[in-house]
Amino acid sequence: MAVRATVEALLRERKLDRTLTSAIPERLGEDAVAPLGVDALDLALAGLTGPQRGLAGGLPRGQVSEVVGPASSGRTGLVWAALAAATRRGETVALIDTFDRFDPPTAAACGMVLPRLLWVRGQAVSKTAVAIDPAWLPGVRAVNGPGTFVERVIDRALKSLNLVVQSGVCTLVAIDLIDVPAQALRRLPAATWFRIERAIEGSDTAVVILAAQPVARSSGGRSIATGISTPGSRQEVSSRQGVPSRQEVPSRQVLWKGEHDRTRRLSGVRVRASISAARSNQARQLDFDTFCVSAS
């Protein structure tokens, strides 16, 4: 015990005590989270060991969380839900949009209060933008520095993230790294995320990384993986020819409304998500549906 106390004291002295499992709160309190406004998800985020009454869950403040998953798995919708819930509570939020994929009309239809959103638009990659210098793009300053065009775009997005979290202006900051190539993400030094974690430590800012694959998470943060597959589970489905066969259950199921070709509409997607965090041996799985909104 004496050794442990000594080690913990040394870590605290070097301000590394956040890495201690004993420093992570077992339960999330009401004032320490940014709820998503989706009851079941918030509950799952609050108590990983089971439903606990009286607790408001959500993304923990002062921590870096991540939402990952394949395309059309509800990952972006989930982050939008968190941003929308925060703006409706009167908070100021930020979205670092690395490749300029955000669609304001749809976000407004999802309930996001747009004047409370600080939108930092990255560089939309056009057909020729990768090959040539982006200086010709109107309203965009040329980026000098080493690396490919995509790497420089990512670099600017991360610098923006640093500026936003250090300012303390926004209580929920999301960075969209979905379309960033995996190899470019791997090249990022680990200190990048430690710096972000250190900047928001003890503050009421929650950072959420939106990506296609796991990137980083702080010790007290949450990982939400959407669209996870369930290996081994198979179900009987009928093929187009009407011959039944057994196939693996897809990681996500597209929901349609209307039988006829002319009346069919996209209703949403049924997704399985997995929520994991430190101090929890087993990830909690949860099914949720996404619903389509009309932006017009």
Add this chain to the structure above:
Amino acid sequence: MFAALCAPSIPAAAILDVARAFTPRFEQVGPLVLLDAGGLSRLFGNAQELGTHLSEALAKHATAGGTAPRVAMASTQTAAALLVLGRPGLTVVEPGQEEKALAPLSVSVLDRYEHLRTSAPSHPSSSAPEHFSTPAPKHPSTLAPLAKWGIRTLGAFAALAGPEVFERLGDRGLQWQALARGIDARPLVPWVDEVPFEAALELEWPIEGLEPLSFVLARLFEPLSERLEQADRGAAVIYTSLRLTTKRVHTRRLPLPAPMRDPKTLRTLVLLDLETHPPDAPIDTVRVFIEPTPGRVTQWTLLERAQPAPEQVSTLIARLSALMGDTHVGSPRLLDTWKPGAFEMAAFQVSEVSAFAAKGRYGETSPKLAPETRASEGGPEVPKGQGAEVPSALRRFRFPIPTRVQVQEGRPVRIVTDRNGFTSGAVVQAAGPWRTSGEWWAESGQVGPVGQVGQVGKSHPSNQPDPPDQPHQSQAWDRDEWDVAMTDGTIYRLVVERGVGQWFLEGVVD
């Protein structure tokens, strides 16, 4: 009774002197000076005589060959201002006859007055001195819809039914109509003498670079901030004028999102602005002028999270703008159009509207659920048997991706794209087509390629050349949209531009 003076050929200071000679209660609105003429009849006679006195006083300052000064007298300041803008010489309107007198005036007069009201500083000393003047931006006509309706005069506009104006133009339409009838929107705000917040420093040696300039700015802003503090004022706009060794003057105008007077913040903001727009030669003289505004009142409710300080926000925005570009930082604002994905960028400002008001707004912009998932009484509901419900986001490609699509019986059945990271192959299920078109009635009426849909506003200013792979922008669109699911579960928003028959991937439903 109010009087309005306008004399383009006379310096503004001379017009103010004339106004001051008649009454201490006057207000400047751009080039106009509005006087409260109440109680002057015992000194100058009736309205006609007072108007004559004012005209004569202005004529003394007029230069030969210049435009004759204009004077209008009316019982409301709005009527006087509109008449002085629309009629030459002296105009006197009897009380109750304002609407009749205004009726023949052109709607453009109202447009001009509206622009003056909204853009001009309301205080003479708060306007920038001449050496800080920058060319006025050309503003779009706010009353353009009236021209399309065939409304040419204020009388015709005033005769429209109020509810119908409100339906088409909203609150602002009603305000404009009230102005067209000569009704005042607010009382006259008399001018009070104030020493301009200005400081300058001539340097013994020219300085290069922004680091030494930082010390100079600190020295200028500290006394100015003290004076702002004493006067309970905050800076609304900072004008920075740098006289260069090339004898040129580099002038910057920096509007602030909220009144502030912290010298460090003001200095940082100016430096960041100059970092974005640096002078091209060493600096000889530094001069700053602050346009003051009443100090900020900060009162938060106990039930809400405190909003960030405007100083923090403006510093952050300035830093982000320096990094990403002016047009890439802000808040999106939706446009009143059916055009898919249309928006414009607006400045990000910390709203002082409480969350309760935001909830009210949310009520107006609550999630527009698809009919099949719409809850019975507003708001998303957890569906039966499911854990939760999350909105589907659309990740829109700003440069839609051209794709080859195989069509059977009018429906897409296979998609092929050569772009990495996008799914090609058979379409499992498709919903559509959802056909939309619009803006074909506009003057620049050619239907543009789908690549330009949704990219509106400051992000691509019209005075910039089009990028190499982005042809001329057009506002019109005519297209069919499809939601298609691929074999791997990815859902794309597929668009066919009907004019040219080209297919594009416009986004991913995520």
